[in-house]
Amino acid sequence: MHLSENEGIEGQTFVVAGGLGFVGSSLCLELLRRGAHQVRTFDLCTTSPCSHHLLNKGVHCIPGISLSLSLCQILIMIGDVTRKQDVQKALHGADCVFHRASYGMSGKEMLQFGRVDDVNINGTCHVLEACVEHGVKRLVYVSTYNVVFGGKEIINGNETLPYFPLDDYVDPYSRSKCIAEQLVLKSNGRPLKKKNGNLYTCAIRPAAIYGPVSPVNSFEFLRPLLQSLEYDLPKRSLAVSHALVLGRIFQLVYTILYPWLNRWWLPQPLMLPTEVHEVGVTHYFSFLKAKEELGYVPMVSPQEGMAATISYFQERKMRSLDGPTIYTWMFSVIGMTLLFIAAYWPAFGPVSLLRDFCLFFFRSMWVMRMVFILATAAHIGEAMYAWHLAKKVDPLNARGWFWQTLALGVLSLRFLLKRARK
The missing domain is CATH 3.40.50.720 (NAD(P)-binding Rossmann-like Domain)
Structure with a gap:
């Protein structure tokens, strides 16, 4: 029909x-x-x-x-x-x-x-x-x-x-x-x-599902999109059984964190069992019934769809800040905070344990404090340079680049430098 x-x-x-x-x-x-x-x-x-x-x-x-x-x-x-x-x-x-x-x-x-x-x-x-x-x-x-x-x-x-x-x-x-x-x-x-x-x-x-005829390998389908956005392709694979174990661990942890699931500061879980199944287990379906009963015909070819998708994401990427993952943010911000506490807070309770741990690496309080001061100065200098550079290559996001680089330092600046080289 x-x-x-x-x-x-x-x-x-x-x-x-x-x-x-x-x-x-x-x-x-x-x-x-x-x-x-x-x-x-x-x-x-x-x-x-x-x-x-x-x-x-x-x-x-x-x-x-x-x-x-x-x-x-x-x-x-x-x-x-x-x-x-x-x-x-x-x-x-x-x-x-x-x-x-x-x-x-x-x-x-x-x-x-x-x-x-x-x-x-x-x-x-x-x-x-x-x-x-x-x-x-x-x-x-x-x-x-x-x-x-x-x-x-x-x-x-x-x-x-x-x-x-x-x-x-x-x-x-x-x-x-x-x-x-x-x-x-x-x-x-x-x-x-x-x-x-x-x-x-x-x-x-x-x-x-993408495309009118044959099933598509999601990883190969996404390869040109990732390459066009200059994202690194995965170099290693993970068996579904191992990914399921990891997914169940995240499910358990986030179930314990249930009261805080709606909080903005809690990042999304890396993976959950259902998402492992959707990515790692082959499943595809026929649209024959829609074709026979409704006269369904694909309106966009896979090549046209991919070209439009690449163009959209490239434009979107240029309008927004590039940056590392939430885990990099946590590593940098929490690391600097803990270093400040160990270097300057009074030694009581858990602070004593934290200070002893840091002294194992830095050997003295003077070195620990100098590392914190130099790291802070480096972040400030990198943030000012990022703001100056962003004014030339990405003026709409200059303020965002400043604050992100102030928090992350070179971990943020490298993304701006890559954009400037283009």
Whole structure:
């Protein structure tokens, strides 16, 4: 079956839950281009790295969702899918909903079990109830391939694969998305309350897939992107079994740190078991059903997509500061702080142990204090040089280069020097 480009879109009102991300903002603009009467992006955030796509099109941001919904073609509506009243107001008068609001896909978010279930399961229930209550006839749920993938190899998978057992998921995100998807699909055909007809639902399962035909080795696919950005390619490999052990260690440590997971100063874990499976275990899927039933045809070739991606990231890199990892920051800042404490604080409690440890390397208090003074002076001198150089090669970020180099010294300056050589 082949559908026209605007079929089912012209004159309709759409809600995109979780619409300020890259996919959501692109979807909003595409719906509008194809003749939608109104598109509402419903999101918890007021801004995002992709929201400028909408704002550049003259989109209005409504701080509350109690205002008139007929003010413009695209509305950025601030609300939370976990609050039933927010969802009810956002979906009032809509014809179709794209539900892609979710939480906990990776990093620290993945370990916040309660929040993950609240957003992904309870939030989906609120969307379903609002659809039935307000007569929304179409719901497209953006799920994930993780509902059928749990670390075991999948070759050319399709829609007939069974769900992964709920008790066997290694992360709450995949489990919650599996439950939510089944709730959505079981609601297909549910009678509407205020209108004649039924609610029709479907689910799609996006994955890290690129290209129209053959499976892609992620590492080889990313090689030209990394090389274009002058990042070093990995020189060593790590077996999946060893990476899983490392991932479980990080999972244990960050579970202990649960009360502080939302704090900005706590870096993202290096890896978690689910991320090891996604990177280290072969899994790819067929889009044959979409091609046969919806007439899906890839619009961008892999070569065109990679060229556009390289251009985007090169431009983005030039607009921002280059710098080392968070672990380098911790090493430099914590190291200088500990050296200052050992050199100048009174010797009591743990300071005595720290001072004895430092004296083992520096041999005397005088040497220790001179090292700290010289290191501080070097950082100040390097920061002033960085500010002067950045004024010539990267004036928009000159202040940022100054402060970063003041904290990190040569560990930051080397990135600015590399940029200057270009």
